[in-house]
Amino acid sequence: MDERARIPVSLPRDNPTRSYWQDPPDAAVADLRTTETLPESADVVIVGSGITGAAVAWGLLQNGDQPGRSIVMLEARQACSGATGRNGGHTKAASYRTFAHHVSTLGSTAAAAQIARLELANIRAVHGFARSHGIDCDAVSCDTVDIIYDAAQWEAAVAAVAAMRAALGPDDPAAEYELVAGPDAVRARFHGHATTFRGRPDPVAGAVVYPAGSLSAYKFGVGVLRLCLARGLNLQTHTPSLALRREKGIDGVWLVETPRGTIAARRVVLATNGYTAHLVPRLQGVVVPLRGQVTAQRPGRALPAGGCLPTTYSFIYEGGYEYMVPRPAGSRFAGDIVMGGGLVRGAADEGLYEYGSTDDTALNPDVSAYLRDTTPRYFGPDWGEDDPAGRVRAEWTGIMGFTPDGFPLVGEIPHGGGDDDDGGGLWTASAFQGHGMVLCWMCARALVDMMEGRDANNELDSWFPRAFRITEERLAKRFQGRVSHNISGQDQGVPAE
Known part of the structure; x- marks a missing residue:
């Protein structure tokens, strides 16, 4: 590194x-x-x-x-x-995934709570500014769902939500989470199916639902x-x-x-x-720059509402995740599925060689192949046949910054x-x-x-x-990679929103 x-x-x-x-x-x-x-x-x-x-x-x-x-x-x-x-246009805090890490790093529950409140305030401020100033940016306030494919991650999520409710108070909007346990409930509400990656099963453990949104940044x-x-x-x-x-x-x-x-x-x-x-x-x-990658995919023929799903998504597994934003009704290419990430599972050495890169003129072909396959894998039969025009409408890269x-x-x-x-x-x-x-x-x-x-x-x-x-x-600190967004507390790289 x-x-x-x-x-x-x-x-x-x-x-x-x-x-x-x-x-x-x-x-x-x-x-x-x-x-x-x-x-x-x-x-x-x-x-x-x-x-x-x-x-x-x-x-x-x-x-x-x-x-x-x-x-x-x-x-x-x-x-x-x-x-x-x-970026993907995802106004999503996912504060429960970093709360324990912030408490540990900063030595203060109050400091961790302040970050969580700022993240929610930022989401509200952006959407509020767009509304009050009449900025047409396809802004949608909606719930988001984190579908979790790892038992340890699920246990940590349940504990993190409990810790946030205890620290912030159960009525604090920054601690507003719903836990959905078990694959049947997740599949019925969110069309999330168990999957496999390189022959390894990824069973659905549960889901976390909370307020978020999306827009064209x-x-x-x-x-x-x-x-x-x-x-x-x-x-x-x-x-x-x-x-x-x-x-x-x-x-x-x-x-x-x-x-x-x-x-x-x-x-x-x-x-x-x-x-x-x-x-x-x-x-x-x-x-330190890091190159990220995003695709825009035409919705599968079996997706409800033509792909205009009522929530945004993240798909969380051991070591990383992808995020997904359905394009809302009334927007250009309504129903398109914007899927980003893919570094941990798609790129060599969990994305090591994307660090330090400012080359957004090119795609990583391994990440491309991985992201193209995510939608039918995560949605299973609820994806259906691809659009006759092809699954992928566009793919591109961008440069993020990490400390x-x-x-x-x-x-x-x-x-x-x-x-x-x-x-x-x-x-x-x-x-x-x-x-x-x-x-x-x-x-x-x-x-x-x-x-x-x-x-x-x-x-x-x-x-x-x-x-x-x-x-x-x-x-004066030395860079060792992205600080974890992993609720189990292990430092590792994850795709960005």
């Missing part, structure tokens, strides 16, 4: 695989340059135009006491074309960008940030170098997730010293562990509060986890 973590992080690559969500790209925003030439300076430069960058821009633009503030957003490729435009991100543009954001697409350096002789000014010129700013925000170490070399091995301790990095990057000091006015919210749909909105909100001086007395501690803040101690 050390070798994979040391691979130099690159810029986003040209000609990435075509994401289902970006086909076609947004005609007005995808290739927008608000001004023909790159501004020479700005109050704030935001690098990255996904949900995090858009949320930071929105937060900064709400500050009415600085109406003349200039904000320039730089994007290496098309707008919202990174992880936001490539691409449409949501573009919708937020539109709101920001209306308030004065200057968006510059196809403008990669090549390097950061200090302005010589001018205290506190950063220079962001691009192929179209250099822009100066006193504050720079890196909303660059898995690519962050490209601009901040001291984060090499601290924010040694499994938490995102939020805050001002500490001073590193030297001529190109990488601290003081350099901020980030990044490395969302493949869990950005339930982390990045609230992390961006916290970052804006930090930048605007609304955390001078640690006011954020009432709702924002201290474990997410950047510290020198965290930056």
Whole structure:
């Protein structure tokens, strides 16, 4: 793993695989340059135009006491074309799967409960923002079901739900879970069948049901960008940030170098997730990229409601899981099944060689073959015959970011010293562990509060986890792979949402 973590992080690559969500790209925003030439300076430069960058821009633009503030957003490729435009769109916390690990790691039940509440708050905030601002992004609030194929995982799930109810209180919305025991009940309600993998039986042990949702993260991100543009954001697409350096002789000014010129700013925000170490070399091995893979499959002919199932899914087995989002009625390609993951069982060495990769221009053929087979395997006879047009409509890859301790990095990057000091006015919210749909909105909100001086007395501690803040101690940790989302407590890699 050390070798994979040391691979130099690159810029986003040209000609990435075509994401289902970006086909076609947004005609007005995808290739927008608000001004023909790159501004020479700005109050704030935001690098990255996904949900995090858009949320930071929105937060900064709400500050009415600085109406003349200039904000320039730089994007290496098309707008919202990174992880936001490539994930599965699953607004699902699955907090019970990490609760025990967080208690153990942080030494505090209260800290673990705070993370669970933040994840739920993030889901509600994203869906609420889409509703209140009229963003058409196919947003659906619904239940989700985790179908568990391993007896030890099931026992741990039951214990984790009990622990969360005890810690948060049975009426806390973040501890709202229903346990469905046994294969017959799971099959009757969710069409989940026992399966086999490489000749090994995967019997259904039970299921966990809880509130979640789904949306097109691409449409949501573009919708937020539109709101920001209306308030004065200057968006510059196809403008990669090549390097950061200090302005010589001018205290506190950063220079962001691009192929179209250099822009100066006193504050720079890196909303660059898995690519962050490209601009901040001291984060090499601290924010480690991981390539994930997703398919969009036409629904099997026997699936109820033409594939527009009422819940989203995860299929959990010893060592990992896949996640699944049915496209809702009324959306384009309604009934399509979006299935992601496949690293643990589909890729060589449980996905080892996907670490360190920023190559979203290609697919892993082994993962492709595995993901293509998941739907009829998990749904059995309830899948039926494939659509005459073929099972797979699209498949693509995207780049996530992971840290040694499994938490995102939020805050001002500490001073590193030297001529190109990488601290003081350099901020980030990044490395969302493949869990950005339930982390990045609230992390961006916290970052804006930090930048605007609304955390001078640690006011954020009432709702924002201290474990997410950047510290020198965290930056010194060694990356050993993804921190577990495995409720049995064993560290191992799992596909991301």
